[in-house]
Amino acid sequence: QQQVKQSPQSxxxxxxxxxxxxxxxxxxxxxxxxxxxxxPGKGPALLIAxxxxxxxxxxxxxxxxxNKSAKQFSLHIMDSQPGDSATYFCAASLGGxxxxxxxxxxxxxxxxxxx
Amino acid sequence: xxxxTQTPKFRVLKTGQSMTLLCAxxxxxxxxxxxxxxxxxxxxxxxxxxxxxxxxxxEVPDGYNVSRLKKQNFLLGLESAAPSQTSVYFCASSWxxxxxxxxxxxxxxxxxx
Numbered sequence: 613q614q615q616v617k618q619s620p621q622s623x624x625x626x627x628x629x630x631x632x633x634x635x636x637x638x639x640x641x642x643x644x645x646x647x648x649x650x651x652p653g654k655g656p657a658l659l660i661a662x663x664x665x666x667x668x669x670x671x672x673x674x675x676x677x678x679n680k681s682a683k684q685f686s687l688h689i690m691d692s693q694p695g696d697s698a699t700y701f702c703a704a705s706l707g708g709x710x711x712x713x714x715x716x717x718x719x720x721x722x723x724x725x726x727x
Numbered sequence: 728x729x730x731x732t733q734t735p736k737f738r739v740l741k742t743g744q745s746m747t748l749l750c751a752x753x754x755x756x757x758x759x760x761x762x763x764x765x766x767x768x769x770x771x772x773x774x775x776x777x778x779x780x781x782x783x784x785x786e787v788p789d790g791y792n793v794s795r796l797k798k799q800n801f802l803l804g805l806e807s808a809a810p811s812q813t814s815v816y817f818c819a820s821s822w823x824x825x826x827x828x829x830x831x832x833x834x835x836x837x838x839x840x
Contacts, residue, residue, distance in 0.1 A: 621767065644826035655731070655817050655831030656770070663826065701769055705825065713824025714760075714785065717769035 616704050618718025625725050631689040633721045635702035638683065643707035646715070647676065647687050650699045659700070660687070692725045699723070729753055731832035733818050739838045740808045748803040748835050750818030758821045759801040760785070760829065761793060763814040770817065776801055777824070808839045 618635045625631045635645075646661035662669045662676040662685065669676045675688040689696055702718040731752045740746055750759065757778050762770040772785030774793040782793045790812060792804045801820075805812060815836050819829040 616769075618769070646828075648831075653833070655819075655833050657831065658828045661826065661828075707825075713827075714772055714775065715770075715829065716786075717771070719767055719769045 616702060616716050616718045618702050618721060620721060622722040625692045627692065627694060627725055627727050629692050631692045631723055632686055633700055634684065634686045635718050636684045637704050641706050641708065642704040644705045645678065645685050646703050648701045648703060656701060694725045694727050697723055697725050731818055731820055731830050733832040733835050735835060737836050739840065741840055742809060744808050745806050748816055750801045750832060751799055752820040753799065754820060756820035756822055758824060759795065760819045761803045762817045762819065764817060765814050810839045813837060813839045
């Protein structure tokens, strides 16, 4: 199974609040978990990524939490700003085999931050 | 550096017509990818290339063909367009497979009527 399931589909947060987006996967051979951010009319861009040997990675207001046993990972955006309004995709890639390195994306979450 | 560029930005086709989407990157990346993005389905890999002259199928390759005659260019062709191919197409490139950033182009919005 190479699916990555992402939730929620859409999220509305007030300025200054915390945005949380969740992803779950089945294949334990995934070994790289990036998050991409996409603004309207633009291509996705890498936001932050994590490997399964750590449980958390923080870059500024963005944090990935990784739970290997539950096969889940999440993106937390602290002090959410209107400029964070975008579509967020989680993804995963396999560490070996014929599908090595190719990204499997989640369904996407449309985040709206109200001022 | 322009990064990854795509032409055209928009296109409307009639069912059965053909077209080619062009992707160009100036980062000297070996790996290039074509994705399609549909609402509620994320990005799905159509075809990819691990180097000049080599291509491989991704998750949803049917109805598409690709070519990589030059390292910097990756072409996606639709031989006989169908309404199911209405989508936004993104090209991406990366230095290598695995845990490396993929750099995406701005996308091509294709409508097939």
